Amino acid sequence: AQTVTQSQPEMSVQEAETVTLSCTYDTSESDYYLFWYKQPPSRQMILVIRQEAYKQQNATENRFSVNFQKAAKSFSLKISDSQLGDAAMYFCAYDVFSGTYKYIFGTGTRLKVLA
Amino acid sequence: KAGVTQTPRYLIKTRGQQVTLSCSPISGHRSVSWYQQTPGQGLQFLFEYFSETQRNKGNFPGRFSGRQFSNSRSEMNVSTLELGDSALYLCASREEGSNTEAFFGQGTRLTVV
Numbered sequence: 162a163q164t165v166t167q168s169q170p171e172m173s174v175q176e177a178e179t180v181t182l183s184c185t186y187d188t189s190e191s192d193y194y195l196f197w198y199k200q201p202p203s204r205q206m207i208l209v210i211r212q213e214a215y216k217q218q219n220a221t222e223n224r225f226s227v228n229f230q231k232a233a234k235s236f237s238l239k240i241s242d243s244q245l246g247d248a249a250m251y252f253c254a255y256d257v258f259s260g261t262y263k264y265i266f267g268t269g270t271r272l273k274v275l276a
Numbered sequence: 277k278a279g280v281t282q283t284p285r286y287l288i289k290t291r292g293q294q295v296t297l298s299c300s301p302i303s304g305h306r307s308v309s310w311y312q313q314t315p316g317q318g319l320q321f322l323f324e325y326f327s328e329t330q331r332n333k334g335n336f337p338g339r340f341s342g343r344q345f346s347n348s349r350s351e352m353n354v355s356t357l358e359l360g361d362s363a364l365y366l367c368a369s370r371e372e373g374s375n376t377e378a379f380f381g382q383g384t385r386l387t388v389v
Contacts (some may be wrong), residue, residue, distance in 0.1 A: 166286060196377060204364060207382035252319065262307050263331035264378065266319040 163188045165255050167267035174243045175275050181228075182238045182270045184253030190214075193257040195229070195236045196264070201249040208250070212236065240272075248274045277303055280381035282367050288387045294355040297384045301348050301369030308350040310342060313341065313364040322365075325350055326372070354386075362388045 165186045174180035186195070197209040212220045212229050220227050224241045240247055253267040281300040289295050301308050310322040321334040325344035342352040348369075354361055364385050368378035 194377075198380075203382060204366075204385075205382045206366065206368075208377050208379075211377055261326075262309055262323050262378065263321050263324060263332055263334075264309075264311070264319075264368075265321075267309075268318045 163190075163255055163257070163265050165253055165265050165267040167253055167270050169270045170268070171271045171273070173275055174240070176243055176245060178243055179239060179241045180243055180272065182240075182253075183242070184236045184238070184267055186234050186236065186253070186255050186265075188234070188255065188257070190257050193255060195227075195255050196254040196256065197225070197236075197238045197250045198254060199247075199249045199271075200252060205229045206252070210238065232256065245274050245275050245276060248272055280367060280369050280379050282365075282381035282384050283383065284384060286387075288389060289357050290389055291357055291359060293357050294353065295357060295386060296351050296353050297365055297367075297386070299350045299352075299367030299369075299381060301367075302379055303373075305369035305370060305371055305379070306348050307370045308344055308348060309368045309370075310350070310352050311366045311368065312336075313366055313383070319366070322352065336351070337370045357388045359388050363388060 194215045195212045198206045210222045226239045228237045250269045252269045254264040278387045283298045292387045306324045309324040324332045328344045339355045364383045366379045368381045369378045370378045
């Protein structure tokens with residue numbers, strides 16, 4: 162069975178600094194997708210970044226980038242130039258389409274941004 | 277396009293009652309999934325519907341059920357509510373295709389007293 166592990170329940174970062182959130186997963190599939198979602202106090206899950214497993218190049222979206230290590234089954238999120246609006250819960254999610262859609266989520270990391 | 281809309285946003289029910297939650301997906305999205313979010317169990321998959329058919333179901337008791345209508349709107353129903361059913365229920369919609377991501381609604385906060 163696929164599993165997703167986020168070992169950091171909470172992280173803090175100073176405004177304008179860089180922080181890295183960790184995620185590891187377990188799967189026997191070779192083709193799958195990984196996502197980072199952000200959940201602010203409004204509760205709505207917002208997609209931050211997506212990585213296709215068949216792509217070796219790490220995904221980047223503005224201040225957000227990932228370090229995808231397929232062999233190690235690791236998928237960390239780096240947030241550069243942290244802003245107060247980045248404060249939220251961050252969830253790592255695994256997805257493989259096998260006739261149905263079903264995310265496997267990690268337990269989340271609460272990110273605090275200090276002014 | 278309008279986003280995923282869930283109604284109601286908040287709900288308080290008594291043990292033993294039943295409840296129905298509604299989800300309107302993004303226009304054109306035929307897949308609708310439901311997730312339960314609790315502090316103890318995190319985000320857990322409930323079920324997924326596509327073109328009015330349930331394609332997958334998570335490990336939840338039969339008290340949890342759902343359906344999808346021809347316009348892709350979906351409802352989930354929980355019968356004989358228990359205190360442990362108190363949670364945030366999130367709905368997500370997506371387009372069919374392997375390279376798509378899910379778009380989530382703001383959720384329905386259900387409190388069972």
